[in-house]
Amino acid sequence: MTVTDFPTTASGVRSPIPDLHAPSPGERALAAARFQLAEASRFLGLDDGMHHMLATPRRSLTVSVPVRREDGRLEVVQGHRVQHNLSRGPAKGGIRFHPATDLAEVTALAMWMTWKCALVGIPYGGAKGGVAVDPATLTTRELERVTRRYVNEILPLIGPEKDIPAPDVGTDEQTMAWIMDTYSANAGYSVPGVVTGKPTALGGSLGRAGATSRGVQIAALQALARTRGARSPEGTTVAVQGFGKVGALAAQYLADAGCRVVAVSDAGGAVVRPSGLDVAALRAHAAETGTVHGYRDADPLSRDELLELDVDVLVPAALEGVITADNAPRVRARLVVEGANGPTTPEADLILAGNGTTVVPDILANAGGVIVSYLEWVQNTQAYSWSAGEVEVKLRDLMENAYRAVADLAAERDLTLRQAAHAIGVGRVAEAHRMRGLYP
Numbered sequence: 001m002t003v004t005d006f007p008t009t010a011s012g013v014r015s016p017i018p019d020l021h022a023p024s025p026g027e028r029a030l031a032a033a034r035f036q037l038a039e040a041s042r043f044l045g046l047d048d049g050m051h052h053m054l055a056t057p058r059r060s061l062t063v064s065v066p067v068r069r070e071d072g073r074l075e076v077v078q079g080h081r082v083q084h085n086l087s088r089g090p091a092k093g094g095i096r097f098h099p100a101t102d103l104a105e106v107t108a109l110a111m112w113m114t115w116k117c118a119l120v121g122i123p124y125g126g127a128k129g130g131v132a133v134d135p136a137t138l139t140t141r142e143l144e145r146v147t148r149r150y151v152n153e154i155l156p157l158i159g160p161e162k163d164i165p166a167p168d169v170g171t172d173e174q175t176m177a178w179i180m181d182t183y184s185a186n187a188g189y190s191v192p193g194v195v196t197g198k199p200t201a202l203g204g205s206l207g208r209a210g211a212t213s214r215g216v217q218i219a220a221l222q223a224l225a226r227t228r229g230a231r232s233p234e235g236t237t238v239a240v241q242g243f244g245k246v247g248a249l250a251a252q253y254l255a256d257a258g259c260r261v262v263a264v265s266d267a268g269g270a271v272v273r274p275s276g277l278d279v280a281a282l283r284a285h286a287a288e289t290g291t292v293h294g295y296r297d298a299d300p301l302s303r304d305e306l307l308e309l310d311v312d313v314l315v316p317a318a319l320e321g322v323i324t325a326d327n328a329p330r331v332r333a334r335l336v337v338e339g340a341n342g343p344t345t346p347e348a349d350l351i352l353a354g355n356g357t358t359v360v361p362d363i364l365a366n367a368g369g370v371i372v373s374y375l376e377w378v379q380n381t382q383a384y385s386w387s388a389g390e391v392e393v394k395l396r397d398l399m400e401n402a403y404r405a406v407a408d409l410a411a412e413r414d415l416t417l418r419q420a421a422h423a424i425g426v427g428r429v430a431e432a433h434r435m436r437g438l439y440p
Contacts, residue, residue, distance in 0.1 A: 026105030028345070029320045033108040035346045040422040043415075050430055057107055058091075058125075059083040063153035065131060067146045070139055077146065081129040081154045083163055084110035087432040088118060090161055091127035092370060094168030095175070097146075101130035105320075109341055113370070115425030116363040118432075120402045122374040125429075127163050129154065135170045147175055151182045158183065160193035160381065166373050167197040169319070172245075173209070177202055193380035196373035205376035207391035208369075212339070213249030214392070215368020215399050219360050220313055220337045221257060222403040227335065227358050234258040237311040239333070241265050241303070242318030243292050246339045246366065248283050250315055255279045259313070263306050266318075269293030270301040272309070307331060316343035323348045331357060338362040353416055361418035363425060364406055371398050 034055055041051040065079045080103050083091040093113045106128045114126030131150050135143055157163050167176055176195040180202060183194045192203030200206060207214075220238075224231055236259045240251045243266040251261045261279050263272040268291025271277070277298055285295045293300070307314065307323065308330040316322050317339030323331060328348035336352065337360045338344065344352070344359060352359055372395055379385050386394075410420035 024102055024104060025100055025319075025321055026102040026108065029108040029342050030104040030111075032321075032342055032346050033111045036418070036422050037111065037426060039419060040426040043419065043423050044427050044430065046426075046430055050433065053433065054085070054426065054429065055111075057082050057084045057110060058086055059157065060103065060107065061154060061157060062103055063150065065133075065146060065150045065153060067133075067138075067142060067149065069142060077131055077133045079129070079131040079150045079153065080106045081127065081157055081163070082106045082110040083125065083127045083157065085114040085125040085429060087429055087436060088125055089123035090125065091163035092117060092124035092166070092373065093127035093129065093163075094166045094369075095129040095131075095150075095171050095179075096168035097131050097133050097135045097143075097170030097175075099132055099134045101132045106130045108320075112341055112363055114429060115422055116367050116370060117425075118428040119363055119406070119421055119425035120367045120371055120398050122371060122398070124164075124370070124374065127165075128168075129165060130168075143175075144178055147171075147178045148182045151179050152186075155183065155186060158194060160191060160377070164193070164373070164377055165195050166369070167245075169244075173197055173199045173204060176204075193377055196376040196380075197369075198376075203376075203380050205372055205379055205391060206386070206388040207395065208372045208376055210249045210253070211372035211395060212246045212366050212369035213253055214395060215371065216246065216250040216315060216317070216337055216339045216365055217253035217257060218368070218396060218399040219365040219403060220254060220259075220315070220335070222400060222407075223335055223337065223358060223360050224313075226403075226407050231312075232258070235260055236313060237262050238313045238315065239263040239306050239309045239311045240315045240317055240339075241306055241322060241343075242316065242340060243282075243286060244318065246369075247315065247317030248279075248286065250317055250339055251277075252279045252283065254313075254315075262311060263301060263309055264292055265301070265303045265306045266292050270303045270306045271295045271298035272301040272306070273298040309333070313337060315339050318343070321345055323352075325351060328352055329355070331355075333357065336360065338365045341366065349416070349418060359416065359418060361421045364402060364417070364421045367402065368395055368399060371395050 060082045109128035117124040176198045198204035238261045240247045243264045260276040310332045313335045314333035320342030323344040325347035328351035406420045
């Protein structure tokens with residue numbers, strides 16, 4: 001990773017800026033993750049050995065996944081599973097099916113998951129998995145074959161006490177059902193706790209489907225209440241980039257809280273309506289057509305323009321690296337709430353901070369999913385279940401407690417919310433390493 005100096009950050013620490021012109025999006029994401037760790041390590045005064053250990057994944061596995069297509073052709077795709085850190089508990093992290101998935105991207109996502117779990121106080125380490133395939137090009141039977149073969153290849157790594165996968169980009173509760181069944185068939189008995197995000201009929205938790213989106217809503221409302229010039233959600237304008245599993249429900253929850261969602265985008269296009277979108281109707285349109293493009297009660301908009309709209313809140317909820325040094329100077333939202341993992345590059349972070357924009361970082365804003373995954377796992381291991389109301393109360397408590405801790409540290413030490421969140425998350429993992437010691 002190539003580094004150069006950049007000016008002093010809000011913490012007063014001079015940090016290297018990563019090479020964000022790496023060949024692949026995954027390598028750029030990993031450069032950003034390593035940069036954020038380096039900043040936190042300097043702030044915490046960690047020695048080089050501890051920093052290096054935290055920067056190095058515990059285990060990385062790359063596998064070949066053969067799939068028999070419906071026409072008889074045999075294709076081979078590549079899959080990965082990375083366990084970044086296990087010092088605070090079993091590994092936890094989603095599995096994504098996306099053609100751009102590579103080992104560098106999965107490593108970055110696993111690292112962010114480690115800090116996220118520590119930040120919100122749940123006893124997990126970070127992991128991530130992925131298969132470099134476009135699920136839209138597969139039939140249901142082909143998708144099942146890919147899933148089951150991939151799981152069979154990573155079988156030695158996963159288990160309810162070792163590594164618990166969950167849905168991510170391109171996967172859903174049906175994918176988790178196939179994973180659970182494959183693992184259970186090999187074990188010889190039903191093991192619901194091997195994955196989270198399952199259908200409720202198989203031990204999934206009530207409230208899991210919209211948990212990440214609910215966490216985004218909670219983080220956004222906390223930020224609106226606690227930032228300078230605090231305001232209520234009523235009339236607050238919102239733009240959501242990415243109208244998928246996270247973005248669509250986040251838009252709905254923010255609208256339900258009184259916010260005015262004026263623009264959304266997905267892979268097919270973007271739409272805007274200054275007076276406010278009917279989010280429920282737009283979700284129905286997207287479910288029917290596969291995209292927000294062509295929605296009759298709004299005007300078309302380019303996806304790039306959405307990021308630069310004059311709104312109060314911008315929610316990037318798609319993939320990493322969408323707010324960059326190139327477009328950050330044109331971002332006019334005063335509050336950015338990261339529903340996606342790594343949507344803002346380190347260079348863009350500096351520009352947004354310099355322009356007075358508050359960024360609620362991904363490891364805080366989108367932690368709702370892993371929180372309710374943890375609650376699902378607890379229910380599975382105890383053969384017990386909570387009501388949807390109980391799950392939401394527990395989710396809200398953990399999210400609000402984490403937000404308060406981050407905001408208080410940021411105010412006390414003149415940090416950005418991202419710097420404070422990483423200081424807390426990285427600090428807790430480093431403390432666990434010190435307390436456990438080194439074996440042998």
